[in-house]
Amino acid sequence: MPNGLIQSRAYRELRATLRAQWKASNAPCAICGQRHIDYDAPPNDPDSLELDHRISRRRARAMGRPELDMDPNNMQPSALRCNRGKGAGDQKPDIGTTTEEW
Numbered sequence: 001m002p003n004g005l006i007q008s009r010a011y012r013e014l015r016a017t018l019r020a021q022w023k024a025s026n027a028p029c030a031i032c033g034q035r036h037i038d039y040d041a042p043p044n045d046p047d048s049l050e051l052d053h054r055i056s057r058r059r060a061r062a063m064g065r066p067e068l069d070m071d072p073n074n075m076q077p078s079a080l081r082c083n084r085g086k087g088a089g090d091q092k093p094d095i096g097t098t099t100e101e102w
Contacts, residue, residue, distance in 0.1 A: 005057070005069055014070060015051055022049070022077045030076035031086055037079045045080065052078035052086070 005011050021027075023039035030052055041048035053060070053074055060068035068074045078086075 010070065014072065014075075018051065018072060018075060018077070019049055027077045029079045029082050031078045031082035034079075037077055048080045050078050050080045050083040051075045052083050 019039060026035055028035045029037055036047050037049050038045065038047040039049055053068070054076055055068050055074055057069050060066060
């Protein structure tokens with residue numbers, strides 16, 4: 001099911017549930033931290049919602065944990081542009097809080 005996961009009914013239903021929760025709280029993009037996700041944008045809009053897996057689907061399978069593909073606790077909101085920019089791997093750590101305002 002890895003290749004057909006996104007087209008599956010279960011995945012679409014989970015996405016709709018998470019989308020409603022995140023939209024209600026105006027959740028920011030988990031990758032960049034900005035509140036620029038347009039929860040009503042059409043698919044393929046740069047600011048549209050994409051589910052980001054905290055532990056990538058590839059890594060979950062390598063770990064022998066394919067159930068993480070559908071685990072809501074392994075998903076976080078992201079904007080399409082951020083998620084596609086990150087690619088299929090795990091999120092890279094950011095530099096943290098800066099000590100000065102730039």
